[in-house]
Amino acid sequence: MANARALTPVAPTAPSPYLQLRVALEQFECLPDAIAPADQLRYCKTLDKMAAIEQALVNHPLASSHKPDLAAVAEALVTLRGRFASEDEFHQTMARNSLDETSLSQALRRELWSEAVLNALVDATPALSDTDTALYYHLHRDEFVLPEQRLARHLLVTINPDIPGNRANESRQRILRLRQELLAHPHKFERLAARYSECPTALKEGMLGWVKRGLLYPAIDDALFELAEGSLSLPIETVIGLHLVRCEKIRPARLLSFEQARPAIAKAHRERVKRRVVAELIG
Numbered sequence: 001m002a003n004a005r006a007l008t009p010v011a012p013t014a015p016s017p018y019l020q021l022r023v024a025l026e027q028f029e030c031l032p033d034a035i036a037p038a039d040q041l042r043y044c045k046t047l048d049k050m051a052a053i054e055q056a057l058v059n060h061p062l063a064s065s066h067k068p069d070l071a072a073v074a075e076a077l078v079t080l081r082g083r084f085a086s087e088d089e090f091h092q093t094m095a096r097n098s099l100d101e102t103s104l105s106q107a108l109r110r111e112l113w114s115e116a117v118l119n120a121l122v123d124a125t126p127a128l129s130d131t132d133t134a135l136y137y138h139l140h141r142d143e144f145v146l147p148e149q150r151l152a153r154h155l156l157v158t159i160n161p162d163i164p165g166n167r168a169n170e171s172r173q174r175i176l177r178l179r180q181e182l183l184a185h186p187h188k189f190e191r192l193a194a195r196y197s198e199c200p201t202a203l204k205e206g207m208l209g210w211v212k213r214g215l216l217y218p219a220i221d222d223a224l225f226e227l228a229e230g231s232l233s234l235p236i237e238t239v240i241g242l243h244l245v246r247c248e249k250i251r252p253a254r255l256l257s258f259e260q261a262r263p264a265i266a267k268a269h270r271e272r273v274k275r276r277v278v279a280e281l282i283g
Contacts, residue, residue, distance in 0.1 A: 018107030057114035156199035158241035
């Protein structure tokens with residue numbers, strides 16, 4: 001870890017327009033000029049910290065042997081362009097943030113450079129031994145429990161007082177008729193969901209896929225996790241309408257084996273090392 005301290009003194013530099021844009025998009029999901037006043041202080045602190053980290057990394061003694069090549073910069077530029085809906089949106093966003101092709105390429109090169117140096121510093125730290133890995137697994141077994149999951153199908157009938165056929169009483173009658181049909185003919189769920197459901201899952205015959213607790217509307221979540229395998233819920237009302245869910249299969253909660261957990265333990269260790277390296281770099 002001594003390498004993290006072997007820095008060449010440099011004068012602080014202001015965060016680049018690209019770094020301002022990157023922090024705003026990654027941390028606040030908006031452009032820099034759209035950050036709410038209440039978030040400005042946090043944005044500025046995050047920006048200053050990121051700038052200090054980047055500057056320390058590109059001025060580290062290891063930096064000279066980890067400069068990115070032009071191909072890597074070009075690939076990063078293509079990836080960045082792909083995050084925008086169109087080429088026009090990309091160019092407008094860059095112009096709005098005082099970036100052109102040259103300054104953007106330079107900023108991407110600096111970003112890749114700093115990431116390469118950080119990875120080199122982390123790689124220089126010994127990995128966890130088998131003994132320490134096993135000890136972590138046994139002391140933190142709760143971290144490696146996969147929660148119970150349900151394979152579910154879903155059917156939605158919306159309620160809208162302005163649409164004939166979707167007023168409250170009409171929608172309730174329709175969902176009850178559909179439920180009666182499904183109780184009598186469970187194999188019809190896919191067909192009825194595809195035909196009558198007003199949820200995008202209708203395109204997949206009502207299939208929600210494997211879900212764990214907390215991913216759905218609370219009322220749907222509660223109903224689904226009370227169902228036995230193969231059973232159908234009562235109508236469930238939420239702000240968007242009336243729902244039926246069927247539990248196709250149940251995957252009980254289970255503990256990952258040590259071998260299954262090993263990659264996650266190694267990844268978590270690497271992230272801890274990365275945080276420690278960064279802390280030492282910027283003091």
